[in-house]
Amino acid sequence: MRKNLLSPSLLAADFSRLAEDIRNVEEAGAQYLHLDVMDGAFVPSISFGMPVIQSLRKNSNMTFDVHLMIEDPDRYLDEFAAIGADILTVHAEACTHLDRTIQKIHQLGKKAGVALNPATPLSVIEWVLPEVDMVLLMSVNPGFGGQKYIPYVTDKIRALRAMVDGRGLETDIEVDGGVSLANVSSVLEAGANVMVAGSAVFRGDAAENVKAFLEKLS
Numbered sequence: 001m002r003k004n005l006l007s008p009s010l011l012a013a014d015f016s017r018l019a020e021d022i023r024n025v026e027e028a029g030a031q032y033l034h035l036d037v038m039d040g041a042f043v044p045s046i047s048f049g050m051p052v053i054q055s056l057r058k059n060s061n062m063t064f065d066v067h068l069m070i071e072d073p074d075r076y077l078d079e080f081a082a083i084g085a086d087i088l089t090v091h092a093e094a095c096t097h098l099d100r101t102i103q104k105i106h107q108l109g110k111k112a113g114v115a116l117n118p119a120t121p122l123s124v125i126e127w128v129l130p131e132v133d134m135v136l137l138m139s140v141n142p143g144f145g146g147q148k149y150i151p152y153v154t155d156k157i158r159a160l161r162a163m164v165d166g167r168g169l170e171t172d173i174e175v176d177g178g179v180s181l182a183n184v185s186s187v188l189e190a191g192a193n194v195m196v197a198g199s200a201v202f203r204g205d206a207a208e209n210v211k212a213f214l215e216k217l218s
């Protein structure tokens with residue numbers, strides 16, 4: 001039986017009190033912490049990088065689910081591994097040699113994720129799928145929190161679930177962008193099992209929101 005997991009996205013937290021916000025979601029039962037690294041090149045925005053993640057590592061035992069929205073992520077994999085990332089997810093669109101990048105993440109002893117923008121077809125990962133621990137399907141165009149879920153991604157999740165199950169794989173399927181308490185059940189029903197939620201967790205009472213998500217995921 002696959003596990004359904006919640007990965008609150010730190011991007012929507014209050015940056016003036018990160019330690020407290022993280023403690024809240026961890027104590028409420030969130031298993032992963034989603035860390036969005038943006039370089040201002042692959043995506044228009046710049047978020048945060050290694051020093052922030054390294055500091056937070058001391059405050060949390062959650063699985064650090066690092067989403068690298070950066071060009072040529074190979075340049076930084078050693079460093080992200082060294083500061084305590086558990087899952088390193090790279091964008092297929094940002095990697096010239098995706099297979100090599102996945103191998104490198106595994107050599108560093110980390111789980112390898114591959115992210116696809118909404119418009120990127122699943123065929124891009126067809127051959128590497130058995131090598132990947134998690135596929136992240138973007139359900140918004142990456143770069144910002146608080147955007148609206150793109151409805152056609154639900155069919156893409158269904159297609160990926162069929163691909164994963166049809167090949168007898170255990171690849172996690174993570175969905176990222178606009179996931180809320182209102183749509184999480186349909187995302188789950190389509191076959192995703194790792195839910196990223198930023199605004200829907202950190203806007204309002206984060207602990208209560210985590211509990212409400214976990215109830216829907218149980």
Ligand SMILES: O=C(CO)[C@@H](O)[C@H](O)COP(=O)(O)O
Nearest residue numbers: 142143145146177178198199
């Ligand atoms: O990677 C990204 C955006 O590029 C996401 O992880 C967002 O941070 C999710 O935020 P919400 O859409 O849930 O507010």
Ligand SMILES: [Fe+2]
Nearest residue numbers: 036067176196
């Ligand atoms: Fe993300």
